[in-house]
Amino acid sequence: xxxxxxxxxxxxxxxxxxxxxxxxxxxxxxxxxxxxxxxxxxxxxxxxxxxxxxxxxxxxxxxxxxxxxxxxxxxxxxxxxxxxxxxxxxxxxxxxxxxx
Numbered sequence: 531x532x533x534x535x536x537x538x539x540x541x542x543x544x545x546x547x548x549x550x551x552x553x554x555x556x557x558x559x560x561x562x563x564x565x566x567x568x569x570x571x572x573x574x575x576x577x578x579x580x581x582x583x584x585x586x587x588x589x590x591x592x593x594x595x596x597x598x599x600x601x602x603x604x605x606x607x608x609x610x611x612x613x614x615x616x617x618x619x620x621x622x623x624x625x626x627x628x629x630x
Contacts, residue, residue: 547575547585559592563626567592570623586611589623598622 551574559567573586588599588608597608604618 545577547577547582549576550574550585551576551581555587560589560625562624563621565626568623 553572553574555570555572559569561567568589568591570587570589572584573588574581574583575585576582586599588597588605590597598605598619599608599611600606600623601610601618605622605624606618607614607616610616
């Protein structure tokens with residue numbers, strides 16, 4: 531879906547990247563404050579020969595498959611990238627402190 535949103539060549543917006551790659555940024559599962567498991571990820575983009583790392587940062591929840599992306603200091607549902615008018619989700623992708 532992100533590739534389908536390519537901009538017009540006459541637009542002032544950033545041109546679409548030549549390539550994207552998704553990286554899992556942590557090999558182990560993390561848990562949020564509600565105990566739900568998630569996996570952090572990053573999307574890198576390539577323009578020409580240069581890769582720009584961490585263009586999009588987010589997480590995927592294992593049980594539901596829900597995706598969240600970071601904008602500023604908050605996480606939003608991934609539909610935000612496709613233009614959906616959604617609110618930030620409190621506590622999403624925030625690692626819970628270790629239990630003692």
